[in-house]
Amino acid sequence: MRSRSTPSVSLLEYQRRIDQAIRFILARIDQPISLDEVAEAACFSKFHFHRLFTALMNEPPGEYIxxxxxxxxxxxxxxxxxxxxxxxxxxxxxxxxxxxxxxxxxxxxxxxxxxxxxxxxxxxxxxxxxxxxxxxxxxxxxxxxxxxxxPARRESIRRRVILRRLKEFELHYLPSARGYEVGGIWETWATLREQACAVAPEADCDWFALSHDHPGLTPPDRCRYDACVALPKKARAALPLPRLAVPGGDVAVYQVAGPEASILPQYLDFYTHWMPHSGFEPADYPLIEHYLPGCRPGHIRVQLWVKVQPMRMAPGRVS
The missing domain is CATH 1.10.10.60 (Homeodomain-like)
Structure with missing residues (x-):
């Protein structure tokens, strides 16, 4: 007889594979994408992938792309x-x-x-x-x-932005079941901290998040947020969570702090006042948030790590 827990274990495995499909898509969003390739990346039969993706994401893979x-x-x-x-x-x-x-x-x-x-x-x-x-x-x-x-506001923000070269590094991640909803994010962090601190001292953990979507452009129920931790090498195999490799490249680092409701306006300040005048454009990668000591409900301290690339120009501007 099957255990009562078997369906939930299966569902978690399906969700993990769909997450693999999404990461495959986003890594190639500016390239031709074959749904057969996406199905293979998710370890699903191409005959079942479309149905399973649609059921779990509530939109067909072609529309998602x-x-x-x-x-x-x-x-x-x-x-x-x-x-x-x-x-x-x-x-x-x-x-x-x-x-x-x-x-x-x-x-x-x-x-x-x-x-x-x-x-x-x-x-x-x-x-x-x-x-x-x-x-x-x-x-x-x-x-x-x-x-x-x-100009004064723009110059103030410009002085706070640091450009740095990021080396590839590995994270364990735990998706928020309720996207960007604040309560759901804190619940996700509580679970991640409990699991991570069971395999490594908290002082040896480095905390990150990946915010995959812009809340001004993406429907709330489609926004995806991953709480993440970078562990010391000796502890990585002990944490039973999926891993991802954050690719290296140029990042613009911008530090913000304050209550949860103040964070998005500070992010928009960076994008509105710095990005258009920087000579860079945002790369096709989720926003990386590096959480600093002292974070707690009601007060956030975080560095934005925005992957950037030199502005690509085209002959003439057609609109």
């Missing part, structure tokens, strides 16, 4: 002013017209409109709103002080 490409394109458009022609090519569209049509169908307005939001995006309803009830709002994209024309 399209959504993530459009969200990444919007981030580069909003914060780096990347030419639309560059975005169209980078995310696999045959022309600017095809990219602009897909962008309008999803967000409810053309690429040029997202930079001109004042309040809410005034346009026809796209799939983001009709299917998920998510409306684009200026304060969620640019922060309350959207004034990118504030």
């Amino acid at each position: 399209m959504r993530k490409r459009l969200e990444r394109a919007a981030i580069r458009l909003v914060y780096a002013d990347t030419p639309v022609s560059t975005l169209a090519g980078d995310y696999g569209y045959s022309s600017v017209a095809a990219f602009s049509k897909a962008f309008r169908q999803w967000f409810g307005g053309p690429p040029t409109a997202i930079k001109a939001i004042r309040g809410r995006l005034e346009s026809e309803k796209g799939k983001l709103q009709t299917r998920y009830g998510k409306t684009l709002v200026a304060d969620e994209l640019f922060g309350a002080a959207a004034g990118a024309g504030n």
